Amino acid sequence: xxxxxxxxxxxxxxxxxxxxxxxxxxxxxxxxxxxxxxxxxxxxxxxxxxxxxxxxxxxxxxxxxxxxxxxxxxxxxxxxxxxxxxxxxxxxxxxxxxxxxxxxxxxxxxxxxxxxxxxxxxxxxxxxxxxxxxxxxxxxxxxxxxxxxxxxxxxxxxxxxxxxxxxxxxxxxxxxxxxxxxxxxxxxxxxxxxxxxxxxxxxxxxxxxxxxxxxxxxxxxxxxxxxxxxxxxxxxxxxxxxxxxxxxxxxxxxxxxxxxxxxxxxxxxxxxx
Amino acid sequence: xxxxxxxxxxxxxxxxxxxxxxxxxxxxxxxxxxxxxxxxxxxxxxxxxxxxxxxxxxxxxxxxxxxxxxxxxxxxxxxxxxxxxxxxxxxxxxxxxxxxxxxxxxxxxxxxxxxxxxxxxxxxxxxxxxxxxxxxxxxxxxxxxxxxxxxxxxxxxxxxxxxxxxxxxxxxxxxxxxxxxxxxxxxxxxxxxxxxxxxxxxxxxxxxxxxxxxxxxxxxxxxxxxxxxxxxxxxxxxxxxxxxxxxxxxxx
Numbered sequence: 014x015x016x017x018x019x020x021x022x023x024x025x026x027x028x029x030x031x032x033x034x035x036x037x038x039x040x041x042x043x044x045x046x047x048x049x050x051x052x053x054x055x056x057x058x059x060x061x062x063x064x065x066x067x068x069x070x071x072x073x074x075x076x077x078x079x080x081x082x083x084x085x086x087x088x089x090x091x092x093x094x095x096x097x098x099x100x101x102x103x104x105x106x107x108x109x110x111x112x113x114x115x116x117x118x119x120x121x122x123x124x125x126x127x128x129x130x131x132x133x134x135x136x137x138x139x140x141x142x143x144x145x146x147x148x149x150x151x152x153x154x155x156x157x158x159x160x161x162x163x164x165x166x167x168x169x170x171x172x173x174x175x176x177x178x179x180x181x182x183x184x185x186x187x188x189x190x191x192x193x194x195x196x197x198x199x200x201x202x203x204x205x206x207x208x209x210x211x212x213x214x215x216x217x218x219x220x221x222x223x224x225x226x227x228x229x230x231x232x233x234x235x236x237x238x239x240x241x242x243x244x245x246x247x248x249x250x251x252x253x254x255x256x257x258x259x260x261x262x263x264x265x266x267x268x269x270x271x272x273x274x275x276x277x278x279x280x281x282x283x284x285x286x
Numbered sequence: 287x288x289x290x291x292x293x294x295x296x297x298x299x300x301x302x303x304x305x306x307x308x309x310x311x312x313x314x315x316x317x318x319x320x321x322x323x324x325x326x327x328x329x330x331x332x333x334x335x336x337x338x339x340x341x342x343x344x345x346x347x348x349x350x351x352x353x354x355x356x357x358x359x360x361x362x363x364x365x366x367x368x369x370x371x372x373x374x375x376x377x378x379x380x381x382x383x384x385x386x387x388x389x390x391x392x393x394x395x396x397x398x399x400x401x402x403x404x405x406x407x408x409x410x411x412x413x414x415x416x417x418x419x420x421x422x423x424x425x426x427x428x429x430x431x432x433x434x435x436x437x438x439x440x441x442x443x444x445x446x447x448x449x450x451x452x453x454x455x456x457x458x459x460x461x462x463x464x465x466x467x468x469x470x471x472x473x474x475x476x477x478x479x480x481x482x483x484x485x486x487x488x489x490x491x492x493x494x495x496x497x498x499x500x501x502x503x504x505x506x507x508x509x510x511x512x513x514x515x516x517x518x519x520x521x522x523x524x525x526x527x528x529x530x531x532x533x534x535x536x537x538x
Contacts, residue, residue: 063498066490091500099498103491107513113496117510120500152513169499 015078015094015176016040017062019210022073024054025062031057033233034073041176046219046244048265049230049284051254055212056100058230059179063097064085064090092121097182100212105153110165111135113153114172119175138171143194159186167195170202171232177208184218195223216248231255234263253273289314289337291537297321297345303336304328308360316340317526321376323348325505331360333384340365340521346372346528351379358384358413360400365521366405367535374403378436382409383414393422394518396537397430397462407436411477412446418448423510423518424455427463428536439471440479448478455485456514459508509538 017039024032039045048258049055061068064087075082077093085093098121105113114135118126126134139146144164154162163183166180170178180199184192199222201211219241227244229237231252236259237243246254255261288307296503297320303326308314310332318341319329331337331354339362347370354362368374372431380389389409398402418438426432434453453466466483470502515534520526 063494065494086503087494087497088506090501091498099495103489103495105492105495105510105513106389107516108509109497109513113499113501113509116501116505117496117499118503120505173499178297 014041014206015208017095017177017210018074018076019058019062020076022058022061022075023071025069025071026057026067026275028073031233032061035230035235036073037228037235037238039177039210041208042206043226044203044211044222044224046224046241047172047210047212047230048227048244048247051218053264054233055230056181059097059181059210059212062179063087063095064088075235083125089118091173091175095179096173096175096177097179098162098163098170098171098181100181100185102154102162102166104155104157106155110151110153111149114149114169117169118172119237121175131261133189134172138168141171141198141231143168143191149233160188160191163195164186164191167198171198175207177210178202180209180213182212182214184213184215192217193221217245219244229255236261288490289308289316291315293317294319295494300325300327302326304352305513308332309374310334312336314338315523318342320345321350321352323345324348325350325352325400327352329354331356331362331387333344333358334360336363338346338363338365338521341367342453342526342533343368343370343374344533345498347374347376352376352377353378353388354380355383356382356389358389359386361388363390363521364392366391366393366487366519367518367522367530368403368405369530369537370401370403370429371399372479373464374401374402374405377406378408380407380409381412382418385410385413386415387413388417391418391420391493392518393420393424393443394515395422395424395432395513396427396433397424397432398429398537399430399434400429401430403431404433404435407434409436409438409449411438411444413447414444416444417447418451418466419450422453422468422515422516423529424464424466424468425458425538426455426464426513428457429459429461431463431465433485434466434468436470437469440474440477442473444474445476446469447474450479451481453481453483456511457485457487480515492533500516508535512538516524 022035142164153187227241228235294314294317305328307330311334313336315338319500347489405421422434424432438449440447453468455464457464462484468481
């Protein structure tokens with residue numbers, strides 16, 4: 014059983030410290046809900062774990078079991094068994110979805126997958142996420158609807174079979190039926206013993222996938238690590254109780270909330286300014 | 287030379303001042319396997335004719351003019367694949383002389399090592415209701431220089447004409463020199479026109495996305511670049527498609 018170990022992680026973007034000492038472990042078989050207000054570093058944490066070049070680690074470490082990922086390239090992290098479903102998957106014109114998927118499958122599996130086997134895998138996976146097969150023959154995410162992009166992320170997860178999957182608001186932009194489909198796929202993967210770290214602002218997704226643990230991130234730190242009652246409590250009452258019970262004041266974002274729309278990373282938006 | 291249904295001609299077999307004629311109402315394809323330096327090629331498209339012209343350029347090309355004159359309701363579609371080593375500096379001019387004449391021009395160019403390329407694609411709208419579209423895509427690597435120039439000109443009186451220019455260059459290295467300068471000259475009010483130019487490196491977000499799926503940085507770059515040049519393949523038959531694919535992979 015593999016464990017992703019984040020220890021005292023400090024991260025900067027363009028001189029601004031976003032993560033201020035994050036320590037958390039996630040093991041296979043666990044499904045961890047990552048909660049917290051906008052702009053407090055949730056998406057940043059996921060991107061840093063995956064090795065996004067924008068973010069600079071100033072202190073701390075990321076391990077998968079005994080393998081130090083802190084200085085590894087993004088593709089090596091993926092090969093080690095990490096997967097990140099992006100909040101806003103980019104459109105990459107000209108790159109055919111199935112070519113991309115095949116290159117990804119070949120990179121992450123030990124031996125080259127035959128054409129026949131690949132198409133069988135792809136066929137099964139597209140059926141499971143209820144995605145029309147012809148999307149596989151189009152340019153990667155180009156002209157896909159919001160829901161199709163998110164289904165395509167889940168499809169990639171299924172094909173690559175990672176040990177630990179991180180989902181960054183996989184439910185934003187999905188209609189009720191699509192959330193149901195995506196939720197079922199995740200639940201099924203979870204039952205096979207995979208690990209999950211999931212950001213969402215909505216209890217609906219968590220009701221479907223039933224996390225085993227919940228953590229709350231405030232001011233670039235994990236301030237609560239507890240059972241899943243936290244999800245219900247936050248869904249009903251918001252984050253106010255953290256101020257009153259834990260004595261932590263929630264830093265206001267520098268950014269006017271009107272400028273941050275749902276489905277975008279608040280930290281990235283704030284830095285753009 | 288009067289063209290036939292489909293013809294393949296090697297550049298070495300061409301006269302420097304070859305004139306090609308497409309007869310009225312004809313529908314022809316011509317594949318030019320390379321063009322010689324110092325050429326002055328001329329295409330005459332008669333009424334209601336259509337020419338699909340595909341070019342693969344692998345050798346040096348300098349001091350070369352390619353001119354097409356289009357009569358009423360004729361159409362020229364050009365796919366120009368420039369994978370030449372060293373220089374490529376053609377001046378291409380399409381004159382839309384007859385009412386309803388159309389030009390659809392596609393270019394893919396790869397400049398690497400010390401290549402110096404300047405591709406000029408111009409369209410003259412000399413008659414009413416004419417249509418011109420230029421799509422130039424380029425990749426610039428190492429110390430190469432790549433420039434997309436060209437003027438689309440709609441003269442006074444060429445009403446209801448439309449013209450579109452699109453120039454994009456992907457830059458790989460700090461020493462690469464890429465310029466895109468599409469120019470529009472419009473002397474008539476009742477027209478539709480647009481132009482766009484973009485020069486830049488591969489998006490970091492795209493590279494992150496591809497590498498986050500286990501694809502190496504080099505392979506991710508190749509996939510994106512290949513996808514960028516690929517639209518040019520549409521203008522070629524299967525044999526030439528394979529050849530172009532190999533050329534792209536070889537030169538990247």
